[in-house]
Amino acid sequence: MAAAQVDTCVGDLEGNARAVLEWTRRAADEGAHLVVFPEMTLTGYPIEDLALRASFRRAAQATLERLAVELADAGLGEVAVLVGSVGERPADRRREDSPQSGTTEHPDRRLVASEVAGDVVAGRPEAADAVRPTNDAVLLRGGRVEARYSKHHLPNYGVFDEFRIFAPGDEICVVDVAGRRVGVVICEDIWQDGGPVSLMDENEVAALVVLNGSPFEEGKGHVRAQLAARRAAEVDAPVVYVNLVGGQDDLVFDGGSFVVDRDGTELAGAPQFVEHLLVWDLADEGEPSRRGARVPPLDADEETYRAVVTGLRGYVRKNGFRSVVLGLSGGIDSALTAAIAADAIAGENVVGVSMPSSFSSTHSKDDAEDLARRIGADYRVQPIASIVDAYQEQLALDGVAEENLQARVRGVILMAISNREGHLVIAPGNKSELATGYATIYDAGSIGGFAPLKDVDKSRVWALARWRNNHAVDRGEIPPIPESSITKPPSAELRPGQLDQDSLPPYDLLDEVLDAYVEHAEGRAELLERGFDEAVVDRVLQLVDRAEWKRRQYPMGPKVTALAFGRDRRLPVTSRWREP
Template sequence: MKIGVLQLNPIVGDLDGNAARILDAARRAHSLGAELCVTSEMALTGYPPRDLLLYESFVERVRERAEELAGALRDGPPLLLGAVERNPSGLGKPVFNCALFCEGGRITRSVRKTLLPTYDVFDEARYFEPAPAGDPEANIIRTHGLTLAVTVCEDAWNDKDYWDARTYARDPLEEAAAQSPDIIVNLSASPLFLGKQQLREDMLGAVARKYGVPMVYVNQAGADDDLVFDGRSCAFARDGGLMARAQGFEEDVIVVDTDNPSANTVADDDFCREAETWRALVTGTRDYVRKSGFSKALVGLSGGIDSAVTAAVAAEALGADNVTCVLMPSPYSSRGSIDDSLELAKNLGIRTVTLPIEPIMAQFEKTLAEPFAGYEPDTTEENIQSRIRGNLLMAMSNKFGALLLTTGNKSELAVGYCTIYGDMSGGYAVISDVDKTGVFNVAKWYNANVAPNIPEAIITKPPSAELRPDQKDQDSLPDYAVLDAILARHIEHHQSRAEIIAAGFDEATVNRVLNLVRGAEFKRRQAAPGIKLTPRSFGTGWRMPLACRRDL
């Protein structure tokens, strides 16, 4: 069978726009010989629609648009459409996550999702009722004389043989396999974490091999809020071998011939950590800015590595003409940092604005002289500098309608080495899930593989906030190699204080770092959304309490 894979980048809630995008893609696939078209999970609504699903009127309009789409494709191939539908039983949650089968101008079947993930960023049990058990045909669609086992995202991720365990009591694929399907189809909206595609291909290939059935997997592309969808829809022959892959991180329409594996193409890709990070940062920034209704962005340039990488991402994502970089030197800013910032902006082709903050600092000092009398200068005055800069950037954002991109990395956000209402001000935190070590690695990769735009001095000089004379980050923090290793163990691998110390890290350093992580929780709660790259980021999947006495 020739299956049209519609790998699209929907906008959450834009039912008309998404329907038009699906219609156009289906017609393109038809022209390429597709006998069946398949979208990603919830392609009509965009994923994830979150609390839009609590509004009955929204769910009703989804059905209306699905019926209109089915009618528009009356003369084309059948379509498996990722959507949602009302639960008519009145029992349980009011909505199903489903794949609607559109054929002959109408919706003839619905395959409902069984396994509803609630880990990390997923909260599907909040909205959806799982498909009821007991119907052996629940996941089966018959068309063109073939039997298709249709699954939705998580329904294909519970194979006991691959994982050597099961997360859920049921395995929809195992149930469908009892009907001797000719092809397995999976509609997914699978967010990226670094290295995930290799895991997907290994797991899905194992499933195809286990059942001796070709498998076609369709994923969403683009980004929504903090989630990046890397596309890379793929197909596997009955022996588990990869026989097709769509482009990564962008829309693509391909036709997979399940009867002739050699007729398909596998798109080239680069799975190295820095390449994936770069593409995800560009995709996430581009889509968040544009889907939020902006066309321009602002970046505060400090002369450091974080703002340099953020500016490079913004220029790539939005075009250099749509980015403005703002330099805000203080008496503590080195000449080198100013020159490095100007050189970076020139290399990227980005316009710069320079706003010296020394006069504003002097006015703050004068205004606060009386209440601060008798107190020595400390981090209070340093934070004032950061907040002056935050105010200037937000003023420009408001005046010119440009989204301010914050430049803090994951290491800083984890331990609170950032100023709330200062450098944390902004609408999107581009590198908030990239630790400091990773930021340096991405910068080196970018210079070697994209363009040598980041001045070498920015990469080689010791990191500094430049808020006091001769300040260095390591005056306040452990060496970043040590800090990032501790943070990765604690945040991404859920290791406790005792486990990290047992792994050989200095006890005093571990205690200090974990205490900083705990104390910065209130800052992270107020941070701008950022791009998720790791299995555990400080986004929608991070749900730590604020007022608590946790000792992990």
């Protein structure tokens, strides 16, 4: 069997179908009888409320049926091909009687989308004759759709809203391939105890395949492997875990597909963050399990770095951009962001703009130019002093208002270049700044369409910069980031002698408090019990709570931690609650 770890794009039905055809041909050339693709292969994942459009579901089904014929016409009709797609079923029973996960909402108060005369009407109670979408695994063979399985457990936590979108399945799926019985489930079905996996041992399966759209987050690979090992022991058969790869909006899928034996031994594994075909031979009954190709795990910093590169590359390419533009200040955030962009889409497609003011230091301008030269970027200098003076003639601002004016002028310049030349503006702000609101809204650090470091705190920014430079040295290359950009104290340079630590705790301390308050939801009392200084705690909590409105307007960026700002953490902007 072959695990086809592919990069799909939401809504690109034809392009995704072509990918299935091409990767199936490759698998057949290597002798595979069964090819397993990731969750929602044909539609891309996650499709969110596209699933509620009858027109989209019809197009997906038509593409699926056409793909089955094309596979047969290409001489691949004898290969069993498992793909993910959207399906539908009559809403003829109450959802509260069906398998689900992660919801405690009372069913009588739950409002879902229903269809009236083929149109989606959101927020209406479920109609007796409504048709609801399903998250399906579909077996294509012999030029037709041979079998279909609907995901049972629909996640409703973190970045997932599947329970509000899909109807759950209630049947198990076991397919025969080359005389062997193979169980089929989808992603969350193995994360929940019971359900379809618990019934597989009764069907004496030779292997269990799992179609996944499991987003990356730090440390998750180990958790997946442990979980798969538990399910392998449960069904007394190897588990083949096939995961999606690539960037989709604010999610990154890292691939890392693998095969685990019933005793927890990894039998085969695919690399992360690249498309890959993992071919593995299922042993005959009574024979010991066979081993296939395996790859060593990535270092934690390399894994996160490659995740943000993958996220940016996916967003740029899938949205039709060819290049990006960002402000280069000479500081660590813009330097790392530019290096990430160069790795994602090549340095010649990165436009770096230095926008010095009367307060900009000589070393900052020199560092920006040095960085651009190292990564091969299109480097430009656009002084802002005369533009700021023109505003000041009309407004006569001082204090913070004057500082913010400088920052926003830089944002206007980047957007103007973007409009003129078609580049995607990327924001270099990091998670620590976003958490505390330590960024001027609409400035060069927060404006644009994508923010690669949105879920990377400041302490980790330095660590990733160090890793990237060391990686270059190990390969005999010039490090992309100037050493002085890493070592000098961070500053917005909006007034003479300004440093970030003038108004923020040291970043190592700040990030520790933020991690406890934001990611682990610890309150003021818990933070004080842990020994954090009361003045620091009160200052940080005040900054975080007051900055929610800024976070709502910030560009999307790739999720890499267990809890990212955006889908993961949803708090009201208007709130008088303060930690006691």
